[in-house]
Amino acid sequence: xxxxxxxxxxxxxxxxxxxxxxxxxxxxxxxxxxxxxxxxxxxxxxxxxxxxxxxxxxxxxxxxxxxxxxxxxxxxxxxxxxxxxxxxxxxxxxxxxxxxxxxxxxxxxxxxxxxxxxxxxxxxxxxxxxxxxxxxxxxxxxxxxxxxxxxxxxxxxxxxxxxxxxxxxxxxxxxxxxxxxxxxxxxxxxxxxxxxxxxxxxxxxxxxxxxxxxxxxxxxxxxxxxxxxxxxxxxxxxxxxxxxxxx
Ligand code: MN
Numbered sequence: 001x002x003x004x005x006x007x008x009x010x011x012x013x014x015x016x017x018x019x020x021x022x023x024x025x026x027x028x029x030x031x032x033x034x035x036x037x038x039x040x041x042x043x044x045x046x047x048x049x050x051x052x053x054x055x056x057x058x059x060x061x062x063x064x065x066x067x068x069x070x071x072x073x074x075x076x077x078x079x080x081x082x083x084x085x086x087x088x089x090x091x092x093x094x095x096x097x098x099x100x101x102x103x104x105x106x107x108x109x110x111x112x113x114x115x116x117x118x119x120x121x122x123x124x125x126x127x128x129x130x131x132x133x134x135x136x137x138x139x140x141x142x143x144x145x146x147x148x149x150x151x152x153x154x155x156x157x158x159x160x161x162x163x164x165x166x167x168x169x170x171x172x173x174x175x176x177x178x179x180x181x182x183x184x185x186x187x188x189x190x191x192x193x194x195x196x197x198x199x200x201x202x203x204x205x206x207x208x209x210x211x212x213x214x215x216x217x218x219x220x221x222x223x224x225x226x227x228x229x230x231x232x233x234x235x236x237x238x239x240x241x242x243x244x245x246x247x
Contacts, residue, residue, distance in 0.1 A: 003143070039105075157226065
């Protein structure tokens with residue numbers, strides 16, 4: 001099994017190191033990841049300049065671009081094979097609910113999925129990053145399942161792993177995305193030269209976090225697995241918008 005690994009935290013991050021090491025047990029691993037932290041990059045592609053690919057001493061490729069750039073250029077030019085799976089992560093911090101819209105971790109997996117490859121986005125749902133081994137075991141388990149029994153259509157799974165030890169995990173739950181409250185306001189501050197600048201504030205708390213959601217599963221120490229799709233069409237609104245337009 002040939003596995004392409006990427007992330008949005010950067011090629012040097014502890015999460016991608018742990019993931020690449022663990023997945024060597026199940027396949028041939030290639031890492032192509034951003035040269036710096038691109039968390040929040042979403043699905044952006046770099047179109048206004050060329051991209052460079054350099055190789056670190058540990059064999060990882062790093063790119064002066066986004067997570068989407070990394071997977072795109074790996075699959076469509078850099079590699080001389082099509083990976084059997086794309087795994088993005090392990091992100092330091094959860095990607096649940098509307099986080100998935102902004103997430104570069106999810107975006108790297110999405111790019112694999114859009115190129116027809118089964119893809120996983122894996123996030124450790126805690127800012128401490130104390131239990132990457134729990135998440136690497138989850139990644140291994142999912143890839144073993146994929147190898148033993150491929151899902152017929154390409155699949156995009158968004159996986160969130162509680163930041164607790166393996167023995168405390170209460171199993172897996174297949175979930176839907178929850179939703180957060182609206183984000184905190186921007187934080188206004190001054191540069192040393194007196195210019196007013198703004199920091200984008202923290203994400204809001206979970207609002208729709210009821211049973212069946214990713215938030216709910218992770219809060220109950222379960223690994224959340226959400227199958228995602230990329231068609232943004234709001235099908236239930238098609239007729240309403242047609243009617244509104246015709247009046
Ligand atoms: Mn990140």
